[in-house]
Amino acid sequence: xxxxxxxxxxxxxxxxxxxxxxxxxxxxxxxxxxxxxxxxxxxxxxxxxxxxxxxxxxxxxxxxxxxxxxxxxxxxxxxxxxxxxxxxxxxxxxxxxxxxxxxxxxxxxxxxxxxxxxxxxxxx
Numbered sequence: 808x809x810x811x812x813x814x815x816x817x818x819x820x821x822x823x824x825x826x827x828x829x830x831x832x833x834x835x836x837x838x839x840x841x842x843x844x845x846x847x848x849x850x851x852x853x854x855x856x857x858x859x860x861x862x863x864x865x866x867x868x869x870x871x872x873x874x875x876x877x878x879x880x881x882x883x884x885x886x887x888x889x890x891x892x893x894x895x896x897x898x899x900x901x902x903x904x905x906x907x908x909x910x911x912x913x914x915x916x917x918x919x920x921x922x923x924x925x926x927x928x929x930x931x
Contacts, residue, residue: 809833809905809920816901816925823893823929829886829903829922837861837881840910842918843888845899845927852902854913856888866911870896893929900924 810832819825827843842857856877858865865877876889886903904918 809836809839811903811905811920811922813901813903813922813925816927818928818930819893821894821929821931824889824891825893825927827888827890827901827903827925827927829888831884831886831905833884836884836905839905839907839920841877841879841886842904842906842910842913843875843877843886844902844904844915844918845897846902846924847899850899852915854915855901857910857913858886859910864910866913868913890927893927895929895931898927898929900926 812830815827840859843855844852845855846852854868856867858877862879874892878887902924903922905920906918
């Protein structure tokens with residue numbers, strides 16, 4: 808069982824940066840692949856980025872490649888998402904998620920555990 812709590816969201820101007828954090832409970836955090844997803848109002852939840860359990864392999868959604876970086880600190884049970892050059896279309900609730908499977912599968916349904924989400928709003 809893994810419990811996830813996101814933080815770090817807020818309001819930022821276009822072109823700015825934010826870093827999201829996801830604190831995980833449980834001693835098995837390092838055994839899980841971790842991902843970030845986002846959901847804008849009236850839209851489906853979509854894949855943003857994922858990282859394997861060792862932290863040495865990451866994948867990204869096309870819309871965030873080159874701007875966002877996912878990382879993890881297994882010693883402190885924390886997942887991060889560094890978001891640079893933010894755009895208004897990045898506005899959404901951001902969720903972290905955990906699973907035992909391959910991090911390269913970005914399917915929402917492949918993740919077993921979810922946080923409650925944190926709001927990111929980018930103004931133009």
